[in-house]
Each structure stands twice: as structure tokens, then as C-alpha cells.
Amino acid sequence: MTELSIVIVFDNKTLKSDLVPSWGFACVVRFAGKTILFDTGADGAILLDNMKKLNINPEDIEVVALSHAHWDHANGLGSFLELNSNVTVYLPQSFPQSYKESVMHSGAVAKEIHRAEELLSGMFTTGEMSGIIEEQALAFKTSRGTVVITGCAHPGIVEIVQAAKKITADSIYLALGGFHFPKPEVVSSFRKMGVQKAAPCHCSGDEAIDFFREAYGDDYIGIGVGKEITIG
Numbered sequence: 001m002t003e004l005s006i007v008i009v010f011d012n013k014t015l016k017s018d019l020v021p022s023w024g025f026a027c028v029v030r031f032a033g034k035t036i037l038f039d040t041g042a043d044g045a046i047l048l049d050n051m052k053k054l055n056i057n058p059e060d061i062e063v064v065a066l067s068h069a070h071w072d073h074a075n076g077l078g079s080f081l082e083l084n085s086n087v088t089v090y091l092p093q094s095f096p097q098s099y100k101e102s103v104m105h106s107g108a109v110a111k112e113i114h115r116a117e118e119l120l121s122g123m124f125t126t127g128e129m130s131g132i133i134e135e136q137a138l139a140f141k142t143s144r145g146t147v148v149i150t151g152c153a154h155p156g157i158v159e160i161v162q163a164a165k166k167i168t169a170d171s172i173y174l175a176l177g178g179f180h181f182p183k184p185e186v187v188s189s190f191r192k193m194g195v196q197k198a199a200p201c202h203c204s205g206d207e208a209i210d211f212f213r214e215a216y217g218d219d220y221i222g223i224g225v226g227k228e229i230t231i232g
């Protein structure tokens, strides 16, 4: 049985020519019987079109989590809610009031995140972490270890991985998402933290993607729209 699956529905790159790449990030996570949309990309039309081509029905999504209030992660939500507002949206407390109100006006339930906590059984938020903007990341407990998914990692990818390790009290199996232009030393930090697999994308930068690919070899996972990762 699949414990966890991740499908990339919005990213700067695509792995399939019929899917549209665009600056931003979103993925659909299936975990413990729930379907979760993490971030929503910069453009709702592209988000929904990619989801359709990947056979993901927006109505199957029950939970949305937004990493931070930047346009390239939060702007796709409005179009999504027009199709399915029967969702709970977990968003950092620091989001603009106008954004929170538009979520509530759609009929969705908005839940504000501040501290690290368990949102669903086995699914955790790091809580709002400080960077140039407040940001949360999600951490999923699996039999292989913790899977951490980041938006832009403005608070720092190393700090986020450490927070995910702490809240799940487990080793890190996979870190995936935007790593925000890390320096090459990030690889040794990842090794020290015991991160088994690395999947940098979105705002990680081509240089970081190259040095992770080189250092991690078979444990590097190339990401683009259409990529699916399954565990279990």
C-alpha cells in the first residue's frame, strides 16, 4: 500500500511537454487517506490545467496548506476555490487579512498557523518560521523517515529541515521543494542532518540543483511538473 505520494503540479520546470512550467510551486500529496494541496503556484489556470492533465480531480482535495504569502505560492488558490471550496486551508497567521477574508468568503475553512503542531495524524507543520517573510513547511512521518516539503525556504532550508526533524522526532528521508539559492555547504549540512534524499526545485537555482545532483547521485530526485514520488 502506498503510504505517501507526491505529484508536482506547478514548478519552474516540467518533465512532460504537455504540462506547463511556470515560476512557482505546488504539489498534491496523498497521505493517510487524505489528499492535500501544498501551495497553489502563481496562476490558477496553469495549476488547474496541469492538475487536469495529471488526472487529479480538484474535488478530491480536502486540505490546502500554503507555505507563505508570496504570489508564486498563493495566487493560484482563488481559481482552485471556485471549483472546490469544501476544504480546510492552513495558512501562516501572518498572511494579509484581505487574503484570509477571501478564503473565508469562498466558503472554505481558514486555519491560521503559528506554532509547530500536528495537523493531521502523521502530518506536521513546522509552524511559522522567520525569514524575509514568515513561512511554514510540512513534514510527513513515513516508515522510511520524515518527508519534508518546502515552498521557498526563506527561513533557510537547513533550519526548516532541523525543525521538521524536531517536530516529527525522526530521521529525514526526503527534503523536497524550493531551497532558495543555498550555498554549496548546504550539502554537508544535509549529510550531517542525515537527509537521505534531496529533491531541490523551484527557487533552488540551477547551481544548487547541479551540486545536489552531483553529491547525492542516485539519491537526488529531479523535479518538474508531472513528477510523481511514491513511498511504500
Ligand SMILES: [Zn+2]
Pocket (backbone or CB within 6 Å): 068, 070, 152, 154
Ligand atoms: Zn517566496
Ligand SMILES: [Zn+2]
Pocket (backbone or CB within 6 Å): 024, 025, 070, 072, 073, 151, 152, 178, 202, 203
Ligand atoms: Zn517561491
